[in-house]
Amino acid sequence: SAVISQKPSRDICQRGTSLTIQCQVDSQVTMMFWYRQQPGQSLTLIATANQGSEATYESGFVIDKFPISRPNLTFSTLTVSNMSPEDSSIYLCSVEGSGTDGYTFGSGTRLTVV
């Protein structure tokens, strides 16, 4: 299965600023997924990123708040813009596994907004 490197692993940010999270995959993948895991909550899909096209956002998430880049088949970034304390969460990237493997997840970025 694919190996995902995600960084930063954690950050503490001031409200009103932006943070860009990077995900690097060790193989080429068509789709990459970005999730948010709020404290005590389940993982929620933010958007699906395909290389060469605009990301597809889920209900409740907008491009201005969570712009995504997908410059090639192994890399993607998620930016959390104009942050507020409500954005404090774990953000995870994921790719679909091969064969019968399930989706693989990065180790996550724990974001705290103060």
Next chain:
Amino acid sequence: EDQVTQSPEALRLQEGESSSLNCSYTVSGLRGLFWYRQDPGKGPEFLFTLYSAGEEKEKERLKATLTKKESFLHITAPKPEDSATYLCAASGGSNYKLTFGKGTLLTVNP
């Protein structure tokens, strides 16, 4: 709208005390039912994918089963290192999106 509900929210077992975790799902055209393990500060680690009712998969002390409405994760003779949050997720139809439950926090005491 796809929904996944896990129970119980938390489960505390003694080492060697077998039990089961439940995952109820409402998904149109199930493509796959997934089980993950998540340790604190880490991303979810893939355990199993189940595709059709009646399917079962095993890995060490874990066994996952699937019916048309729910999935169970059976833990046989658990050890303290099995302590983690276990997540269930489902994908349906032509959508690759995973819908997750809130998870079951399992604690196994020595």
